[in-house]
Amino acid sequence: MLAAVNRRQHALWLVERDSAFTDLVSAVGAPPVRRATAVPQRFPTLIRSITHQLLATSAAESIHRRVVALCDGDVSVDTVLRVGADELKTAGLNRAKANAMVELAYYVQSGLVDLNTHGRRRDDEIIRELTAVKGIGPWTVQMYLMHTLARHDVWPVGDYGVRNGWSILHQLPETITPKELAVAGDIFRGFRSDVAWYCWQAADRRRAAK
Numbered sequence: 001m002l003a004a005v006n007r008r009q010h011a012l013w014l015v016e017r018d019s020a021f022t023d024l025v026s027a028v029g030a031p032p033v034r035r036a037t038a039v040p041q042r043f044p045t046l047i048r049s050i051t052h053q054l055l056a057t058s059a060a061e062s063i064h065r066r067v068v069a070l071c072d073g074d075v076s077v078d079t080v081l082r083v084g085a086d087e088l089k090t091a092g093l094n095r096a097k098a099n100a101m102v103e104l105a106y107y108v109q110s111g112l113v114d115l116n117t118h119g120r121r122r123d124d125e126i127i128r129e130l131t132a133v134k135g136i137g138p139w140t141v142q143m144y145l146m147h148t149l150a151r152h153d154v155w156p157v158g159d160y161g162v163r164n165g166w167s168i169l170h171q172l173p174e175t176i177t178p179k180e181l182a183v184a185g186d187i188f189r190g191f192r193s194d195v196a197w198y199c200w201q202a203a204d205r206r207r208a209a210k
Helices: 002-017 019-028 039-052 057-070 077-089 095-110 115-120 123-130 138-148 160-169 178-188 192-209
Strands: none
Touching: 002 019, 002 178, 002 192, 019 160, 019 192, 039 057, 039 095, 039 115, 039 138, 057 077, 077 095, 123 138, 160 178, 160 192, 178 192
16 A cells, blocks of 8 residues: 555656646556566566567567467576577567577576676666677666666666657657657656656557547
8 A cells, every 4th residue: 555655646746847747647647666576587578678679569579479489488598598599580580689689698697697686786787788798779678677677767768659658748749859858857867767657658548549
């Protein structure tokens, strides 16, 4: 109950800083409570994020189900290395994504990427470590930080859904640029993951209304 009350108060805090969110907050309520995923699930969630890079959600989910099937239902360092990039491509992945998955598995196996320590490390350290893997960009790591590690101040300005939702809420004539969005989000610093969530809700509601 306390968490629910705090989330409602937090939603009101966001509205106080930007009244453009008022109607949306009234319609969808408080943002979800963020809970970190267990350590063994960090690798498979990164694999899922790689699959989703630059793809529509429905297409990405279809491909990811095939990736999971290739790994016999258990996406892990061992199963990804066993399957290999060529076989992963048969799931519908392009060469860059298949290679990124295998390279990530090698990095984790060798200790170059230490998923066990991510829960207590800074965002910038995690971004630097993971983007050293060829094929993993900032967006993939930001989704990992937000959804897997439950970080509260992730601001994915390169995400089209966030940019689109922000532009809808503020009735902009054109979609805001990543650079402009980076500046616009400063007033929410500390809680920008929730602002991103609201932007996604705005974009989804507009799409559903069409």
